Amino acid sequence: MPRQPTIEWQTNGICNYDCSYCIQSRQYRQGHPSDADLERFLGFFAGLPGVWEIKLSGGEPFAFRGFMERVIPGLAKLPHRVSVLTNFSAPLGVLRRFVDLVGDKLEVVSASLHLEYVELEAFLEKALVFRSWLRPETAFVVNNVLAPGTVADLAAVKARTEAAGLKYFPQVMKTKRGVYAYDATEAALVKALTGERPTAREANVAPSYKGRRCWAGAAYFVVDQFGQAFRCRTAKRYGEGYLGNVLDGSFRLAAGPEACRYDICPCAVPANRGMIEGIQ
Ligand code: SF4
Numbered sequence: 001m002p003r004q005p006t007i008e009w010q011t012n013g014i015c016n017y018d019c020s021y022c023i024q025s026r027q028y029r030q031g032h033p034s035d036a037d038l039e040r041f042l043g044f045f046a047g048l049p050g051v052w053e054i055k056l057s058g059g060e061p062f063a064f065r066g067f068m069e070r071v072i073p074g075l076a077k078l079p080h081r082v083s084v085l086t087n088f089s090a091p092l093g094v095l096r097r098f099v100d101l102v103g104d105k106l107e108v109v110s111a112s113l114h115l116e117y118v119e120l121e122a123f124l125e126k127a128l129v130f131r132s133w134l135r136p137e138t139a140f141v142v143n144n145v146l147a148p149g150t151v152a153d154l155a156a157v158k159a160r161t162e163a164a165g166l167k168y169f170p171q172v173m174k175t176k177r178g179v180y181a182y183d184a185t186e187a188a189l190v191k192a193l194t195g196e197r198p199t200a201r202e203a204n205v206a207p208s209y210k211g212r213r214c215w216a217g218a219a220y221f222v223v224d225q226f227g228q229a230f231r232c233r234t235a236k237r238y239g240e241g242y243l244g245n246v247l248d249g250s251f252r253l254a255a256g257p258e259a260c261r262y263d264i265c266p267c268a269v270p271a272n273r274g275m276i277e278g279i280q
């Protein structure tokens with residue numbers, strides 16, 4: 001798989017939902033950068049060599065006023081590709097403006113289905129309107145966390161989503177440092193939803209790539225709302241792989257790939273952007 005240089009930027013902490021299964025604790029689901037810091041972020045992205053995919057997430061990015069006022073108009077002027085992970089709660093009018101501003105640089109829209117907050121049919125109806133605005137090259141994916149206690153109902157959700165012509169992307173529930181231990185009944189249902197050995201394009205089962213050469217840190221990194229950059233999510237979780245702060249000039253990319261040291265790769269983005277050598 002060709003390597004697509006990618007940044008995951010957690011633009012803000014705030015979120016307008018409070019899902020019971022959220023991996024981000026309430027303590028960290030807060031705050032956002034100042035306008036001045038947003039300009040510094042944009043200056044940093046402008047100075048990056050080449051074309052990167054900048055995947056925006058939060059919290060909920062659209063819940064932050066500065067997202068549509070500064071982040072998106074600013075990124076729209078840069079050469080980089082733009083992707084977004086959203087709970088899809090923003091009104092269609094706002095989402096239309098987002099699509100218009102980003103234009104043909106829009107790469108992937110991941111809309112997370114949170115059934116604690118939305119009705120499936122209303123979500124799908126909105127999703128179909130939204131997708132009709134996208135170019136065929138832009139991927140639109142419906143993410144669904146396989147929340148414990150709800151898994152028995154999700155086969156019908158998957159079937160209905162696919163019947164509507166949308167891509168359903170199941171994600172196992174993660175804990176701080178691993179994968180949730182489903183009971184035997186739900187574990188079997190989870191397997192039925194994800195498939196026995198899914199690729200990273202089919203499901204996120206948070207596998208381990210320990211020992212494989214990974215370009216995270218060199219061609220991929222995560223950066224939080226305070227500008228702190230880390231090699232990947234797991235490295236950050238362990239307080240490792242710090243690359244510096246993009247707001248104060250201390251950021252440096254790693255020179256090249258390193259062997260992965262972790263038992264979990266919780267996010268499918270590095271795998272799906274060609275960072276991990278030797279996987280499909
Ligand atoms: S929408 Fe996402 S970030 Fe917000 S509470 Fe739910 S899981 Fe957490």
Ligand code: SF4
Pocket residue numbers: 209210214215216231232233234235259260261262264265266270275276
């Ligand atoms: S394989 Fe995943 S967990 Fe391991 S270094 Fe790469 S991105 Fe991080």
